[in-house]
Amino acid sequence: MRALRVPLLVLLFAAATTLLVWSVRGQAGTPVSLVVTGGTVVTMNAAGDVISDGAVAIDHDKIVDVGPAADLAAKYQPTDRLDVRGQVILPGLINGHTHAPMVLYRGLADDLALMDWLQHYIFPAEAKTVSPDFVRVGTRLAALEMIESGTTTFADMYYFEDDVAEVTKEAGLRGVLGQSVIQFPVADAKTPADALVRAEAFIKKWKGDPLITPAIAPHAPYTVDADTLKAVRKLADQYGVPVLIHLAETRDEVKTIDEQHHMSPTQFLDSLGFWNGRALAAHGIWLDDADMKTLAKRGVGVVHNPESNMKLASGIAAVPKWIAAGMKAGLGTDGAASSNDLDMFEAMRVAALLQKVATMDPRALPARQALELATRRGADALGMSADIGSLEPGKQADVITVSMDDARQTPMYDAISHLVYVSHGDDVRNTIVAGKFLMRDHQVLTLNKADVLRDARAMASRVRAAVQPAPPAKEKQ
Ligand SMILES: [Zn+2]
Numbered sequence: 001m002r003a004l005r006v007p008l009l010v011l012l013f014a015a016a017t018t019l020l021v022w023s024v025r026g027q028a029g030t031p032v033s034l035v036v037t038g039g040t041v042v043t044m045n046a047a048g049d050v051i052s053d054g055a056v057a058i059d060h061d062k063i064v065d066v067g068p069a070a071d072l073a074a075k076y077q078p079t080d081r082l083d084v085r086g087q088v089i090l091p092g093l094i095n096g097h098t099h100a101p102m103v104l105y106r107g108l109a110d111d112l113a114l115m116d117w118l119q120h121y122i123f124p125a126e127a128k129t130v131s132p133d134f135v136r137v138g139t140r141l142a143a144l145e146m147i148e149s150g151t152t153t154f155a156d157m158y159y160f161e162d163d164v165a166e167v168t169k170e171a172g173l174r175g176v177l178g179q180s181v182i183q184f185p186v187a188d189a190k191t192p193a194d195a196l197v198r199a200e201a202f203i204k205k206w207k208g209d210p211l212i213t214p215a216i217a218p219h220a221p222y223t224v225d226a227d228t229l230k231a232v233r234k235l236a237d238q239y240g241v242p243v244l245i246h247l248a249e250t251r252d253e254v255k256t257i258d259e260q261h262h263m264s265p266t267q268f269l270d271s272l273g274f275w276n277g278r279a280l281a282a283h284g285i286w287l288d289d290a291d292m293k294t295l296a297k298r299g300v301g302v303v304h305n306p307e308s309n310m311k312l313a314s315g316i317a318a319v320p321k322w323i324a325a326g327m328k329a330g331l332g333t334d335g336a337a338s339s340n341d342l343d344m345f346e347a348m349r350v351a352a353l354l355q356k357v358a359t360m361d362p363r364a365l366p367a368r369q370a371l372e373l374a375t376r377r378g379a380d381a382l383g384m385s386a387d388i389g390s391l392e393p394g395k396q397a398d399v400i401t402v403s404m405d406d407a408r409q410t411p412m413y414d415a416i417s418h419l420v421y422v423s424h425g426d427d428v429r430n431t432i433v434a435g436k437f438l439m440r441d442h443q444v445l446t447l448n449k450a451d452v453l454r455d456a457r458a459m460a461s462r463v464r465a466a467v468q469p470a471p472p473a474k475e476k477q
Contacts, residue, residue, distance in 0.1 A: 088418075121467055247284055285317045351373065
């Protein structure tokens with residue numbers, strides 16, 4: 001008996017210690033870096049869960065838990081806590097197509113025919129003003145606008161994309177950034193071969209970065225020849241990076257490619273093997289059923305840009321048909337030269353309204369689907385659904401909160417309806433990327449707003465000097 005007494009005491013002591021540790025842990029909870037709590041959580045997970053009085057627990061760059069606020073309060077001990085009562089917590093928005101530095105051409109020339117606008121304003125402005133400095137100043141302004149309006153990831157196509165990447169990283173945003181390749185001489189390349197050399201160096205520098213996904217962006221099937229398009233695909237495959245392109249944006253494009261190759265732009269690119277790998281295409285307005293089938297089969301992400309398409313009178317993309325065909329669909333603003341701002345809330349609202357009037361069916365593109373285009377579907381279109389697009393444990397902590405306590409948002413029966421039909425970018429209060437605050441209580445933390453605006457205004461005077469304003473419209477006699 002004596003021999004057993006000691007081990008028994010040891011066992012009792014061990015059990016008591018374990019209980020003590022458990023109870024201390026129970027009070028303190030698992031340590032995490034941040035809990036965002038008290039708001040309505042719109043998870044955008046596959047089940048479509050919405051949790052009123054919910055919370056999101058974040059540790060470093062990842063989401064560790066999503067659930068009722070009371071449950072998470074009992075489970076976690078956060079270093080930092082953000083109380084967002086009266087707000088909606090949702091995944092950061094994904095702008096699937098833009099040209100960030102073009103914010104510096106915002107409102108430079110509006111209400112013009114596409115070719116007049118491009119040839120007399122945008123191309124001359126770009127020829128005279130685009131430089132690494134211009135790109136940095138423009139991207140900083142775009143990043144400020146995106147952070148303030150809840151965009152956490154954007155896909156970009158421009159020149160000097162390395163400078164776009166440097167600024168994106170500094171601002172703390174996530175970017176799929178495509179170095180442009182185009183047939184004619186541009187600011188950062190005299191030939192497409194130069195552009196490919198630049199693209200390769202860009203990819204080598206940024207591959208593996210946690211925020212930046214380098215990509216190659218041949219402008220369009222009518223501005224880049226077949227050999228260059230094939231070389232782009234080869235280079236992308238060599239490094240396992242995506243390609244970004246404009247596709248079927250105008251009827252003229254379809255006509256040109258048909259005259260040259262007797263195929264649609266989609267089939268022409270398919271014939272080159274261009275879609276055999278990760279690809280993201282912008283616009284897709286003039287697609288036929290066979291094109292949609294091909295894009296679905298090849299897993300190409302196609303991004304709808306309703307405001308740019310309306311303003312340039314390019315046409316209306318059949319987004320409900322894309323979705324029915326199984327295509328990976330996203331949503332974008334396009335550059336601010338053609339859509340004037342980078343507000344993804346406006347893009348969602350316009351996308352939903354446009355489909356209703358285009359199809360004469362108010363059930364077309366309901367609010368939830370519009371929100372999906374800017375979140376989980378958009379992530380899938382970018383090939384990033386494992387990491388972003390919804391609030392789920394294991395994903396990157398890209399989280400925004402949106403105020404819902406003003407007159408305009410009262411009452412709130414349905415958070416998703418409000419996000420699409422009522423909210424503006426200005427309603428965003430907090431923007432978090434990879435667990436880091438880029439904006440907290442409406443204060444942008446990663447950029448100095450006054451400096452960004454001052455530099456942009458200074459650059460605008462150079463743009464103004466390069467391009468004369470359109471003559472005033474003649475009055476009718
Ligand atoms: Zn574009």
